[in-house]
Each structure stands twice: as structure tokens, then as C-alpha cells.
Amino acid sequence: MDVSIIIPIYNVAPYIKRCIESVINQTYQNIECILVDDSSTDGCLKIVEQLIEEYNGDIDFKIIKHQETKGVSASRNDGIIHANGQYVFFLDSDDYLSNDCIEELKKTIEIGSETEMSIGNVTVQYDEQYMDKFEFSNLLSLNDGIYKNGILDCFLDRKFFIMPFNKLLRRDYIIKYNLFFEEGIIHEDYLWSFLVACNLQSLSVTNKYTYTYYRHSNSLDTDKNNEVHIINYSKACRLQAIYASKKEELWHNPQIYKYIQNCRYSQIINAYKDGNVSLCKSCYKLIRNTPFWRPWELKKMKASIGEVLLSLHQYLPKKIGYLYYMCFVKKYA
Numbered sequence: 001m002d003v004s005i006i007i008p009i010y011n012v013a014p015y016i017k018r019c020i021e022s023v024i025n026q027t028y029q030n031i032e033c034i035l036v037d038d039s040s041t042d043g044c045l046k047i048v049e050q051l052i053e054e055y056n057g058d059i060d061f062k063i064i065k066h067q068e069t070k071g072v073s074a075s076r077n078d079g080i081i082h083a084n085g086q087y088v089f090f091l092d093s094d095d096y097l098s099n100d101c102i103e104e105l106k107k108t109i110e111i112g113s114e115t116e117m118s119i120g121n122v123t124v125q126y127d128e129q130y131m132d133k134f135e136f137s138n139l140l141s142l143n144d145g146i147y148k149n150g151i152l153d154c155f156l157d158r159k160f161f162i163m164p165f166n167k168l169l170r171r172d173y174i175i176k177y178n179l180f181f182e183e184g185i186i187h188e189d190y191l192w193s194f195l196v197a198c199n200l201q202s203l204s205v206t207n208k209y210t211y212t213y214y215r216h217s218n219s220l221d222t223d224k225n226n227e228v229h230i231i232n233y234s235k236a237c238r239l240q241a242i243y244a245s246k247k248e249e250l251w252h253n254p255q256i257y258k259y260i261q262n263c264r265y266s267q268i269i270n271a272y273k274d275g276n277v278s279l280c281k282s283c284y285k286l287i288r289n290t291p292f293w294r295p296w297e298l299k300k301m302k303a304s305i306g307e308v309l310l311s312l313h314q315y316l317p318k319k320i321g322y323l324y325y326m327c328f329v330k331k332y333a
Contacts, residue, residue: 001032001060003087003102004171006079008072009037013044015094015214020051022096024059028103032060034082036075039066044093073181073188076164080174088171090164094214101210105168108204111146115202116173120166120210127214140207147203155197156255162193166211169196182239186228190263191236195243198250227279230267234283237264238290245291254301257293261307264290269333272326280329284322288314 005023009016023033037045045063052061064078076090087109089102098104101120109118122139139161142154154160164181173179177199181188241260244250264287271279293301295308310328313321 001085002030003028003032003089003106003168004079004083004085005031005033005089005091005102006076006083007033007035007091007093008075008079009035009040009044009048009093010069010072010075011040011042011044012093013042013047016044016047017051018096019091019093020048022099022101023091024051024055024057025099026059026097026102027100028106029058031058031102032062032083032085034062034064034079036064036078037066038071038075039069071183071186073183073185077180077183080171080180083171086171087168088174089168092165092213095165096212096214098208098210098212101166102168104206104208104210105166108206109168109170111204115146115170115204116200117167117169117196118204118206119160119168120205121207122161122166123209123212125212125214140205142205142207144206145204147205148201151200151203152197152253153255154203155193156259160205163189163213164192165213173199182236185235186232187236190233191239194240194259198243198247226270226274227276230271230279231282231286234264234267234286237267238286241290241292251293252297252301254303257298257301257303265329268325269329272329272333280326281322284325287325288318288321 007019007023012019020033020035023031035048037048045065048063052063055061062082064082066075066078079090080088087106089105091097105118105120108120109115119140124139141159147154177195179192179195179199181192185191237260244253244256244260250256264283268280268283268287271283292314293303293311295311298308298311306328310325313325315321316324
């Protein structure tokens with residue numbers, strides 16, 4: 001099979017039929033579809049098995065079952081390991097594809113023989129409580145074509161989306177750079193997409209809408225548990241900084257510094273606005289135990305005086321450093 005579509009499944013009974021039918025209806029059929037059931041309890045696996053049993057076509061469906069819930073990262077990683085296709089595509093189980101999604105992305109990636117990833121545009125749809133369907137233009141703001149320079153800068157400028165979906169990647173590229181998903185955290189896509197962008201040499205883009213992202217009341221990004229989001233974004237920021245610190249060209253890139261710094265600083269500000277002192281301390285602990293840019297490195301990158309002064313917290317005892325750091329947080333919150 002040429003393309004491996006990987007679908008993590010966990011308690012998505014209301015949505016999974018539409019998702020799988022969008023795979024079945026693909027105009028390009030040289031596909032294997034790997035469904036990773038993360039120990040669902042709502043009967044969605046029975047729906048999957050019935051659809052596959054009734055299917056009569058060229059797509060090769062495979063089911064991987066977890067005996068215990070491991071999370072979406074582990075499910076995607078298992079899909080990558082078991083994939084036989086030259087290309088890998090991630091599809092979330094509550095979303096669905098345009099009929100020509102894989103055909104379009106494969107055509108786009110093959111325009112440049114060395115292209116490692118192709119991406120298409122995304123429609124965002126809300127469930128019935130919003131009674132609305134519309135397109136977010138900011139999910140993809142790149143023109144059609146092949147990009148070989150400035151790909152990382154485009155990502156850091158948020159010109160294409162961080163989510164893994166609607167991206168067709170060469171499997172050997174994933175394996176070469178060990179681009180597996182970090183297990184044990186949510187917002188793993190924030191870390192994974194950063195690692196992908198750091199290593200891309202060639203990116204193909206089509207603005208054709210090939211994917212529908214379905215946001216509903218059970219979506220992760222509509223979860224009201226702000227503390228969970230803040231601490232996990234902070235963990236992802238820490239891992240980004242650790243990765244960047246190991247490569248000089250990344251560590252001395254001003255945009256990478258601003259990208260990571262803005263995220264972790266905004267998270268501790270959010271914790272402060274929530275009045276959550278223990279969360280502020282947890283965020284600061286992650287910041288404190290992360291590789292940091294020294295004042296003279298920041299000066300070379302033309303950081304502001306405020307950013308240089310903020311960095312001095314690392315040279316103070318931890319308790320004093322926290323109080324010093326929080327002075328900046330309170331000032332700009």
C-alpha cells in the first residue's frame with residue numbers, strides 16, 4: 001500500500017461512522033487504514049468492525065487494540081510502527097476527509113520528488129449547538145507551491161497549523177528524525193509539529209480544502225479545565241527548548257526563542273490570572289529546569305531590555321528567582 005491513514009479511536013461512537021466512510025469514499029484507493037482502538041468503552045469499536053465487515057473495496061483496513069488506555073500519542077505511534085505505506089496521514093476519529101483528500105495531497109507531495117510533507121487547507125465545523133460551519137483562513141496562509149527555504153520561519157509565524165491532521169508525510173522522514181509523539185502529555189501536537197518543522201527541507205502546499213476539523217463539546221480544545229491545558233503547554237515548551245538547545249542553528253534563531261518564550265510566559269500569566277498560585281509555581285519550576293538563553297545570547301539576538309532582565313531570574317536562588325519572575329508576570333498580566 002502507498003498511503004497509511006492512521007486513526008486513533010477512543011469513545012467516538014457518534015462520529016466514527018462518518019470518519020471511516022470518508023476514507024472509504026476516497027478517489028485514491030491504494031491505501032491502508034490503521035485504526036488504533038485505545039480501549040474504548042462506548043461501543044465505537046463494534047461500529048468500526050461492522051463497517052469493515054460490510055466493506056468491499058481495495059482499501060486494506062487493520063485494527064490494533066490496546067488492552068488499556070494509553071492516550072492519543074501512543075495510538076499514533078503504534079500506527080506509525082505498523083504502517084506499510086510510503087506515506088503516513090493522521091486522521092482524527094471525529095473529523096472527516098474530502099473525497100479527493102489523499103489524491104490531492106499525494107499529487108502535491110509528488111510535484112517535488114524530495115518533498116517530505118504536503119499539507120492542504122482545513123474547514124472547521126462546529127456541532128449543532130453552534131449551528132454554524134465556516135472556514136478559518138488563518139489555519140493555512142501559504143500560497144500553493146513548494147517551499148524549500150524559510151519553512152521553519154513560516155511555522156513559527158503560524159502560517160500553517162500545528163495539528164497533525166491533513167498532513168501527508170513520508171514515513172522514512174518520520175523514522176529518520178525519530179518524529180514520534182511524546183507520550184504522557186496532552187497538546188503533544190504542539191511539540192510534534194515543532195520537531196517536524198525544525199527538520200523539514202521541503203514542503204508542498206495546496207490551498208484546496210481537503211479536511212474537516214469537527215469541534216464539539218467533547219473536543220480537547222473545548223475542555224474547560226484550564227489547569228490541565230496550562231501545565232501541558234508548559235511541559236511541551238520545556239521539551240521544545242531542550243530539543244533546540246542541542247542544535248546550535250536552532251538555539252541561536254531569534255524566532256525560536258520568541259516562539260518558546262512567548263508560550264511559556266503566556267502560560268504562567270494565565271495561571272496568575274486564574275489566581276492559581278500552585279500552578280504558577282509548577283509553571284515556574286518547569287521554566288527553571290529548562291535550558292535557558294543567557295543574557296549575552298539574548299543581546300546577540302536583539303532581545304528587548306525587558307527580556308534580558310527577565311532572564312536574570314535563573315541566576316538567583318529558586319525562591320527569590322520565582323518572586324523576581326512573578327514581578328514581571330504581575331506587571332504584564
